[in-house]
Amino acid sequence: MKIAVLPGDGIGPEIVAEAVNVLNALGESFTLEEAPVGGAGYEAKGHPLPDSTLDLAKQADAILFGAVGDWKYDSLERALRPEQAILGLRKHLSLFANFRPAILYKELASASSLKPEVVSGLDILIVRELNGDIYFGQPRGVRAAPDGPFAGAKEGFDTMRYSEPEVQRIAHVAFQAAQKRNRKVTSVDKSNVLETSQLWRDTMIEVAKQYPDVELSHMYVDNAAMQLVKAPKAFDVVVTGNMFGDILSDQAAMLTGSIGMLPSASLDKSNKGLYEPSHGSAPDIAGKGIANPLATILSAAMMLRYSLGKAEQADRVENAVKAVLAQGLRTADIWSEGTTKVGTQQMGAAVVAAL
Amino acid sequence: MKIAVLPGDGIGPEIVAEAVNVLNALGESFTLEEAPVGGAGYEAKGHPLPDSTLDLAKQADAILFGAVGDWKYDSLERALRPEQAILGLRKHLSLFANFRPAILYKELASASSLKPEVVSGLDILIVRELNGDIYFGQPRGVRAAPDGPFAGAKEGFDTMRYSEPEVQRIAHVAFQAAQKRNRKVTSVDKSNVLETSQLWRDTMIEVAKQYPDVELSHMYVDNAAMQLVKAPKAFDVVVTGNMFGDILSDQAAMLTGSIGMLPSASLDKSNKGLYEPSHGSAPDIAGKGIANPLATILSAAMMLRYSLGKAEQADRVENAVKAVLAQGLRTADIWSEGTTKVGTQQMGAAVVAAL
Ligand SMILES: CC(C)[C@H](C(=O)O)[C@@H](O)C(=O)O
Numbered sequence: 185m186k187i188a189v190l191p192g193d194g195i196g197p198e199i200v201a202e203a204v205n206v207l208n209a210l211g212e213s214f215t216l217e218e219a220p221v222g223g224a225g226y227e228a229k230g231h232p233l234p235d236s237t238l239d240l241a242k243q244a245d246a247i248l249f250g251a252v253g254d255w256k257y258d259s260l261e262r263a264l265r266p267e268q269a270i271l272g273l274r275k276h277l278s279l280f281a282n283f284r285p286a287i288l289y290k291e292l293a294s295a296s297s298l299k300p301e302v303v304s305g306l307d308i309l310i311v312r313e314l315n316g317d318i319y320f321g322q323p324r325g326v327r328a329a330p331d332g333p334f335a336g337a338k339e340g341f342d343t344m345r346y347s348e349p350e351v352q353r354i355a356h357v358a359f360q361a362a363q364k365r366n367r368k369v370t371s372v373d374k375s376n377v378l379e380t381s382q383l384w385r386d387t388m389i390e391v392a393k394q395y396p397d398v399e400l401s402h403m404y405v406d407n408a409a410m411q412l413v414k415a416p417k418a419f420d421v422v423v424t425g426n427m428f429g430d431i432l433s434d435q436a437a438m439l440t441g442s443i444g445m446l447p448s449a450s451l452d453k454s455n456k457g458l459y460e461p462s463h464g465s466a467p468d469i470a471g472k473g474i475a476n477p478l479a480t481i482l483s484a485a486m487m488l489r490y491s492l493g494k495a496e497q498a499d500r501v502e503n504a505v506k507a508v509l510a511q512g513l514r515t516a517d518i519w520s521e522g523t524t525k526v527g528t529q530q531m532g533a534a535v536v537a538a539l
Numbered sequence: 540m541k542i543a544v545l546p547g548d549g550i551g552p553e554i555v556a557e558a559v560n561v562l563n564a565l566g567e568s569f570t571l572e573e574a575p576v577g578g579a580g581y582e583a584k585g586h587p588l589p590d591s592t593l594d595l596a597k598q599a600d601a602i603l604f605g606a607v608g609d610w611k612y613d614s615l616e617r618a619l620r621p622e623q624a625i626l627g628l629r630k631h632l633s634l635f636a637n638f639r640p641a642i643l644y645k646e647l648a649s650a651s652s653l654k655p656e657v658v659s660g661l662d663i664l665i666v667r668e669l670n671g672d673i674y675f676g677q678p679r680g681v682r683a684a685p686d687g688p689f690a691g692a693k694e695g696f697d698t699m700r701y702s703e704p705e706v707q708r709i710a711h712v713a714f715q716a717a718q719k720r721n722r723k724v725t726s727v728d729k730s731n732v733l734e735t736s737q738l739w740r741d742t743m744i745e746v747a748k749q750y751p752d753v754e755l756s757h758m759y760v761d762n763a764a765m766q767l768v769k770a771p772k773a774f775d776v777v778v779t780g781n782m783f784g785d786i787l788s789d790q791a792a793m794l795t796g797s798i799g800m801l802p803s804a805s806l807d808k809s810n811k812g813l814y815e816p817s818h819g820s821a822p823d824i825a826g827k828g829i830a831n832p833l834a835t836i837l838s839a840a841m842m843l844r845y846s847l848g849k850a851e852q853a854d855r856v857e858n859a860v861k862a863v864l865a866q867g868l869r870t871a872d873i874w875s876e877g878t879t880k881v882g883t884q885q886m887g888a889a890v891v892a893a894l
């Protein structure tokens with residue numbers, strides 16, 4: 185089995201290196217092949233998603249992704265900026281189903297900005313559609329406004345779109361995920377305002393009929409943002425579109441106060457997937473050896489489970505992570521009084537040792 | 540001076556009645572005229588925003604609005620649902636500037652789901668554009684997908700749009716608000732993905748040149764949703780579009796845990812405005828006499844200040860609200876051990892008494 189390893193920018197290379205060490209320690213015969221992506225892709229080949237990197241990603245059974253982005257690329261035109269790499273991979277590989285768990289490890293409860301009773305034991309799963317919506321909808325651009333009170337003025341425009349089959353496939357993913365959890369799906373939309381959302385909601389209701397064992401409810405996105413603050417534990421699976429999912433999954437991740445711990449998976453219809461930490465490239469701490477590699481290591485565990493059919497190995501890795509937390513080891517982002525501060529490499533090595 | 544009073548649905552009539560009592564107690568010669576809106580408009584005249592109500596709102600110097608919406612209208616077609624009333628008023632009256640303060644009263648710090656040190660003293664202002672964006676952008680609808688991998692399938696679509704003059708006018712509002720506060724504006728967009736956002740950001744940067752005393756920074760909407768959870772006090776004024784503002788203003792309001800306390804104002808270019816509580820119509824507690832009227836009373840105070848040129852009367856009302864809180868009076872939503880639980884009318888009467 186072949187794994188494409190795309191470390192990217194900022195802390196990406198450091199944290200991916202530790203995840204690679206963990207994978208290598210499992211005693212499986214994976215082939216790992218590395219390629220530049222994001223700013224690193226631009227430096228090496230003039231494009232954030234070089235053809236050779238995309239080809240590798242297409243051939244591979246799974247992709248381990250670090251993070252992309254650095255302020256130094258801010259002045260490039262949008263098509264050459266690092267973020268285009270991740271958008272391009274999602275689209276070209278039809279990775280439409282994004283799994284973003286927001287889990288609060290009991291050892292890290294104090295890291296949250298929320299009261300312990302509100303978040304302790306938090307375990308929710310955001311299922312975000314990743315191939316459609318206003319992220320990719322055509323037409324889009326800058327033009328003279330064709331109508332309205334400011335007709336003729338320069339305007340920017342984008343198109344939000346969702347078709348029935350696109351909503352159906354993510355609905356199935358969400359309902360099936362809920363069947364393995366607490367059998368509750370909250371579909372988030374803005375159907376009181378948006379046509380796209382009305383179609384989204386109608387389609388969710390239709391698909392739900394095939395999952396009588398799962399309870400479907402609907403929430404407007406503004407209310408969802410409130411309920412995530414007020415009572416996040418009331419959620420089980422949240423399913424939503426690309427744009428609302430971008431916002432709510434980050435909000436949910438931050439509820440834990442330990443986003444350095446949160447993995448993510450982006451899957452296609454055959455469970456080929458891209459795995460990346462939920463956090464970003466953190467260029468401010470890049471190269472200092474202090475970044476938390478656990479989200480990336482846990483992303484590798486998700487890869488073992490979803491794309492590589494190695495559920496037992498996934499369990500081993502997840503248990504090793506729990507063990508190092510229980511040992512009191514903490515990187516700076518999750519450190520608190522009474523625990524032992526370690527660097528990126530030490531943390532990675534501790535997970536390998538715990539395997 | 541004429542005030543249009545639009546109580547609406549659910550708890551709307553109860554809480555507006557208390558705000559009206561407060562206005563009447565000020566000894567000013569306001570003319571207050573009431574009209575049905577939302578579900579009440581539909582019941583009375585077959586439309587959530589009857590012509591006669593819209594006419595009254597147009598003639599008035601300011602509008603005091605309760606809340607609209609009730610589950611019993613959920614099955615109506617979208618154009619007849621209560622929410623259309625508020626969208627219609629915003630659009631027909633060109634109320635483009637929405638002020639949504641998120642303030643945590645020190646007496647109510649324990650109501651928040653966040654740790655006291657994270658939110659105590661919170662005082663941020665969300666300035667949300669209210670006339671543009673995907674809320675109103677044409678074209679929109681349901682059709683057969685014209686292109687893409689699902690061409691031919693049924694799809695819903697909406698258009699996000701912002702023109703330069705629309706962004707300019709809300710930018711000026713935000714910068715001028717910041718000049719009266721801590722001189723910091725955070726503009727929230729998704730310019731790494733959206734063309735609309737790129738124009739938004741470029742325009743913000745241009746307008747900022749006219750306000751050298753205000754510090755402008757930019758944040759992606761997903762990051763803003765995270766930072767509001769992590770360190771909300773770092774914000775002063777947040778300016779953003781209609782859609783992102785809908786989400787972030789509700790999220791920010793809920794940080795306080797006392798959304799029953801939060802007023803809002805929606806202004807046109809001459810400071811004519813609509814004033815409404817940030818919370819909704821709460822049909823589950825309607826008619827029980829337990830709703831918190833303070834957000835509506837504080838909305839009336841904003842009306843006195845912004846639209847009616849009565850800053851001193853606004854201060855009087857705001858001080859009266861602080862006084863009743865200091866007296867320990869609390870409606871059920873903000874009640875805690877050791878304070879005195881009161882109903883809607885008692886709370887309103889206490890504010891009148893404190894005037
Ligand atoms: C980098 C950016 C384009 C991306 C997104 O908006 O999807 C990121 O925020 C994410 O959530 O993975």
Ligand SMILES: CC(C)[C@H](C(=O)O)[C@@H](O)C(=O)O
Pocket residue numbers: 376377406622625626785
């Ligand atoms: C009722 C609804 C249409 C409205 C909106 O989305 O603007 C509400 O959520 C608000 O924020 O005032």
